[in-house]
Amino acid sequence: MLNGLNHITIAVNDVSRSFTFYSKTLGFTPKARWSRGAYLFLGNLWLCLSADSVDTREDYTHYAFSIRSEDFDEFVNHLKSSGVTEWKTNQSEGKSFYFLDPDGHKLEVHVGDLNSRLNACIQHPYENMQFF
Structure with a gap:
């Protein structure tokens, strides 16, 4: 039986550049x-960062990292001053900032968790949403 996420491996064009980022x-x-x-x-x-040929896609697949609400604004300012590219404007529950890594992988910093998202969805469910 599966018991959790083990690791994430992403392809990178330049290991040194991505390692620094x-x-x-x-x-x-x-x-x-x-x-x-x-x-x-x-x-x-x-x-895991793995040297490979990167082929980013135009879908919503992305990796989100948790951040405390009190750290959000300072960290987003840090990201912007580091020159990251914003790829999406937040339209969901909780503060989020969507940005690209040096190889175009879609990332997000998000305030909240699954429970806060579900509570927001109870108030404003997505189309045909079911809860379990």
């Missing part, structure tokens, strides 16, 4: 690095 800009803790990849850690998330 994820460790210095986003605050991941470096754990290991080699010529074609790196392992980083954030909270309980194990992130």
